[in-house]
Amino acid sequence: MPMTRNCPITDLQVLTADVVSITMEAGDLAEQTKAGQFVNIKCGEGLLLRRPISVCDVNGTQLTVVFQVKGEGTQWLSQCQVGEELDVLGPLGHGYEIPDGKVLVVGGGIGVPPMLYTAKCCREADACVGFRSEKNAILLEELGAVCGKVIVTSDDGTIGAHGFVDALVRKALAEDSYAAVFACGPKPMLKSVSLAAKEGNTPCFVSMEERMGCGLGACLVCACSVGGHYKHVCKDGPVFNAEEVDW
Amino acid sequence: MSKVDLSVNLAGMTMKNPVVVASGTFGFGREFGQFYDISELGGISVKGLTLNPREGNPPPRIAETPMGILNSVGLQNPGVEGFIEKELPELKKHDLRIIANISGNTPEEYGIMCERLSEAGVDMIEVNISCPNVKAGGLQYGVVPEMAAEVAREAKNHSSVPVMVKLSPNVTSVVDIAKAVVDAGADALSLINTVRGMRIDVNTRRPVLRMNTGGLSGPAVLPIAVRMVWEVAQAVDVPILGLGGISTGEDAAQIMLAGATAVAVGTACFVDPYAPIKVRDGLEEIAQRQGLSSVTQLTGAVQPW
Numbered sequence: 001m002p003m004t005r006n007c008p009i010t011d012l013q014v015l016t017a018d019v020v021s022i023t024m025e026a027g028d029l030a031e032q033t034k035a036g037q038f039v040n041i042k043c044g045e046g047l048l049l050r051r052p053i054s055v056c057d058v059n060g061t062q063l064t065v066v067f068q069v070k071g072e073g074t075q076w077l078s079q080c081q082v083g084e085e086l087d088v089l090g091p092l093g094h095g096y097e098i099p100d101g102k103v104l105v106v107g108g109g110i111g112v113p114p115m116l117y118t119a120k121c122c123r124e125a126d127a128c129v130g131f132r133s134e135k136n137a138i139l140l141e142e143l144g145a146v147c148g149k150v151i152v153t154s155d156d157g158t159i160g161a162h163g164f165v166d167a168l169v170r171k172a173l174a175e176d177s178y179a180a181v182f183a184c185g186p187k188p189m190l191k192s193v194s195l196a197a198k199e200g201n202t203p204c205f206v207s208m209e210e211r212m213g214c215g216l217g218a219c220l221v222c223a224c225s226v227g228g229h230y231k232h233v234c235k236d237g238p239v240f241n242a243e244e245v246d247w
Numbered sequence: 248m249s250k251v252d253l254s255v256n257l258a259g260m261t262m263k264n265p266v267v268v269a270s271g272t273f274g275f276g277r278e279f280g281q282f283y284d285i286s287e288l289g290g291i292s293v294k295g296l297t298l299n300p301r302e303g304n305p306p307p308r309i310a311e312t313p314m315g316i317l318n319s320v321g322l323q324n325p326g327v328e329g330f331i332e333k334e335l336p337e338l339k340k341h342d343l344r345i346i347a348n349i350s351g352n353t354p355e356e357y358g359i360m361c362e363r364l365s366e367a368g369v370d371m372i373e374v375n376i377s378c379p380n381v382k383a384g385g386l387q388y389g390v391v392p393e394m395a396a397e398v399a400r401e402a403k404n405h406s407s408v409p410v411m412v413k414l415s416p417n418v419t420s421v422v423d424i425a426k427a428v429v430d431a432g433a434d435a436l437s438l439i440n441t442v443r444g445m446r447i448d449v450n451t452r453r454p455v456l457r458m459n460t461g462g463l464s465g466p467a468v469l470p471i472a473v474r475m476v477w478e479v480a481q482a483v484d485v486p487i488l489g490l491g492g493i494s495t496g497e498d499a500a501q502i503m504l505a506g507a508t509a510v511a512v513g514t515a516c517f518v519d520p521y522a523p524i525k526v527r528d529g530l531e532e533i534a535q536r537q538g539l540s541s542v543t544q545l546t547g548a549v550q551p552w
């Protein structure tokens with residue numbers, strides 16, 4: 001059940017030039033958060049809409065979000081201080097259904113953070129993560145602590161393998177058997193990962209993104225075509241069966 | 248301090264308080280029912296219905312603007328029958344007035360929908376002649392007095408519950424449209440619908456909305472709503488449901504002073520699910536502070552210069 005809570009910031013870390021990590025005391029909101037869900041955060045008085053951000057990690061009542069500074073809202077959020085309170089609505093959305101077996105979690109760029117908590121919620125997980133370059137790489141140590149193996153790739157070859165994550169997904173699925181592939185990242189990446197999963201006969205679930213209003217399923221703005229119909233990323237998703245998404 | 252009577256009567260439809268949630272901002276109540284009992288509200292104007300189900304427009308459907316949002320949802324809805332079958336029984340479990348908001352492609356479609364919804368037992372029908380996001384019907388009816396009147400007449404002839412016509416601000420004279428639909432039999436008016444607007448991404452040179460333009464709502468439009476409610480209230484004798492950018496009790500009081508009998512909270516629900524409750528409590532506090540025995544004493548009580 002979603003709720004609104006005022007959550008004091010307990011930690012704020014700058015991870016890269018434009019990626020920030022904020023941890024907050026979120027009480028029961030954190031305790032009820034499941035893998036793949038998101039929170040909708042009010043970013044100051046001047047901006048009307050909340051900003052939807054996926055949950056990166058949960059430790060007891062501490063909830064962490066990792067986000068890219070993209071516009072006015074995330075800029076405001078990145079400048080908050082430890083001790084300040086955030087107006088948070090959550091947990092929201094339909095996340096990943098955790099299977100019995102081993103899961104391959106796949107993240108691209110700012111799609112990597114939600115895979116940390118997702119991997120943690122799985123019985124067993126390996127990770128495939130891709131970044132533009134070494135300077136954009138985030139959360140590798142944290143993923144290493146909860147995953148069997150962490151395979152890294154970069155567009156320019158400065159860290160890990162040179163290339164895109166779908167090649168690594170193909171390789172991983174050929175070498176090992178997984179109950180599911182869980183992916184989050186830019187749409188073209190999700191499309192190619194879902195194709196790789198299909199070739200490997202492995203169920204694939206992807207976390208989609210769309211401009212959002214209420215985050216609850218009432219305003220109907222975050223439409224995403226799934227199975228020939230407009231579903232809503234905030235309520236029906238953000239996680240959808242990749243086979244059903246109209247790529 | 249004595250308690251303020253919050254009940255109002257909107258064209259024969261009594262409500263325990265004057266706060267309604269605006270069509271398209273509250274779905275059919277299910278989502279917000281997770282936060283509080285929606286019986287706390289005076290009424291709900293449900294997501295705009297059409298005769299047949301609609302998928303709505305391609306995304307992006309929303310853009311943020313200074314103290315406002317632009318939307319181009321395009322009336323995604325389950326259709327009148329889907330609403331009657333799946334949503335209405337659920338809504339009827341709660342103690343609040345149910346206002347069915349409808350949009351048609353032809354006057355006849357409005358008539359068919361009014362008949363079905365009256366039979367199904369809604370409390371009021373809100374005739375949308377002003378959605379800026381659908382091409383057929385919709386806006387055209389709302390901008391020409393004769394056409395608006397034709398739709399109002401058709402709706403009225405096929406309804407056994409009060410008919411409220413929702414007016415567009417995207418017109419030369421809102422008063423002319425208001426007079427025309429009241430003459431045609433409208434029992435009440437609601438205003439304002441969204442104001443047409445556009446936002447462009449300067450880097451891609453593309454409009455943010457996939458439909459290029461959309462409807463502006465939120466605090467940015469409140470002064471337009473106050474002005475239009477004030478003008479219309481002076482020109483017609485039917486009650487008004489005032490809306491447009493209301494997010495506080497003070498905003499609601501302004502709309503009522505301008506001439507509205509009741510108010511609707513819309514976009515504010517996206518920011519704070521509790522917004523309608525806060526508006527109700529804020530309105531009560533203002534009425535109490537001003538020593539009113541009934542919130543109805545605010546209606547039309549502005550003292551213009």
